[in-house]
Amino acid sequence: MLPNANTPKTDSGSQNGKRPFHSPSPQSNKKQKLMNGSAHSYVQLQEERQQLPIYSARKKLLQQVQRLASAIVIGETGSGKTTQIPQFLYEAQMHRNHLIACTQPRRVAAMTVAERVAAEKGAEVGELVGYCVRFDDMTNENTRIKYMTDGMLLREAILDPILKRYSIVILDEAHERTVHTDVLFGVVKAAQKQRKNRGLMPLKIIVMSATMDVDHFSQYFGDAPVLYIQGRQFPVEVLYATEPQSDYLFAALVTVFQVHKDAPPNEDILVFLTGQEEIESAVKSIKDIAQDLSQDYPPLVVCPMYAALPAYHQLRVFQPTPKGSRKVIVSTNIAETSVTIHGIKHVIDTGMVKAKSYNAGSGLDLLRVQRVSQAQAWQRTGRAGREAPGSCYRLYTEPEFGKMNINAVPEIQRCNLASVVLQLLALGISDVLSFDFMDKPSKDSLEAALQQLEWLGAVAVADCSAQGKLKLTAVGKQMAAFPLDPKLAKILLVAREHNCLDEMLTIVALLSVESILHTPQNKRDEAVAARKKFVSPDGDHLTMLNIYRAYKSFNGSKQWCFENYVNGRNLKLAAEVRKQLHEISCRLQLPSNSCGRDTTPIRKCLTAGLFMNSAELQKEGKYATLITRKAVAIHPSSSLFMCKPACVVYTELVQTTKCYMRDVCVVDPDWLTEAAPKCFKKKKMST
Structure with missing residues (x-):
């Protein structure tokens, strides 16, 4: 069970160089084989299935689900609900030879769980068990258990509102409340009602999570019964800081080495931070400090973990820690629920997360660092108790925890709804x-x-x-028809007018994956120098296009990616995304053409989709957005950072110390008026 308010706590510590805690706990690639080991023998996997806490509840669970139209399943972390419940339903023939859908908020979870379940069924992924995520469908006509992102099931509902291919829909990790999840709740509920009214085969809905506002979910799904599944969460001692920490990154570093000093080797540490740059900085600092302590303490294996990390680096996180050493994983919230890392005994929770924030009044759509909710904090805490008793160091005070939202504000209430x-x-x-x-x-x-x-x-x-x-x-x-943000879809549609669909397919594909740049903290200067030859004076979108062209000219060489500090995994994924977008374009009969090296058509297309994300240079040398007049700046990672173009469009705003524009492109002010005459009056813009 995740810890509750009665979990033992120890409050101590301060800031400004002092240890935030002085009383440590007493114990102080898509077919790749994943952390639980798809390489295990079939017999081993069956033995592991039977050892899961949910296995003993199989008979009673099936009896309950058989008689219910909708059910809420609360299964403690590690109970096995995600991998086992779809299998139980299939083995009991409840699927009626139709599909069982199990939705996940994150693509990495859909893919990894499908790999595991396929191995447990002794099948290849894409046969009996498959997955479907954006731009990657590993299913066929024989698939019966289908793991998929909630966004993909939504896209299916556009063509089939009653979801007639499915007999059971399992909505997993429901507590995350992503935009797609919330819309899917309403769509699946409506499909269930329509099928009942029309006398069709019933649609069974199962909503699953480790933690959620149970009453709220139950009421929404017609007072659906709540089924509780016992887990095997070990006790976790929670320690709070006695004073607010002004610098949570510094406090995290201090706490890492406090635990390293006091805890036995092979008790690994998981640190939660907010993003790639922060994580790379922390990893470098931990490695540097560990070098100075190497003679007195066990060796440290330090691993970053974030979505844009190249695959070969991600695999290091799941590798066993060498005997006598300690692994320190520094991760975003991807490690809260989407992946399970064995060996974690100590969690360091900074209490911060990077989340979308949208203000309809100002029209600003930001990505900003903010406090986690209490539910997220308990999820993080639970990572320390998966395999043995552990400890969680919270870098905030107990009163600060009490002021946090109980649950995260649903994304649908804090994002752009276009x-x-x-x-x-x-x-x-x-x-x-x-x-x-x-x-x-x-x-x-x-x-x-x-x-x-x-x-x-x-x-x-x-x-x-x-x-x-x-x-x-x-x-x-x-x-x-495109699985894209409306602004990006519009960019592709107007490309036919400017004869540059080939280039725009590439740019939109690159914007649809995580960053294609890999900039290690300790080699920042080398990375910038290596990529200088790709920089376009017209901005980041053209720079990305140059990198992609070079990548393709070298046939996706891993050595070329390594030498130029680009993420080969994400470039390969972008190529796959581009292929899918091209297929959709062909279905829509969009003409395939190229503008060659002329950047004007490309920048006009970007303007047609991103005109709401435009800014102009003010007389005092700073930028302001054109529609909302918000003060913004070009992000330091941009190829235009040291430049001052008069007018730009950008892909997104990121709020840190300033409000930064990310992925910036130089445009002509007149293009904005042409693209959206209702937004911009025909006038000379200030420079």
């Missing part, structure tokens, strides 16, 4: 303001999304504040 509204309209839901959301977003956010779609030409709306039922335009229907 994609959501486009999907709902594509599903045939014309009255989006009345959609059955579990937690309804504000009317202002929905109306702002409608206005953005109108500006993009996806809906014909005269007055977004006084709308009843809406329909997509021909352009909107084509935009909905």
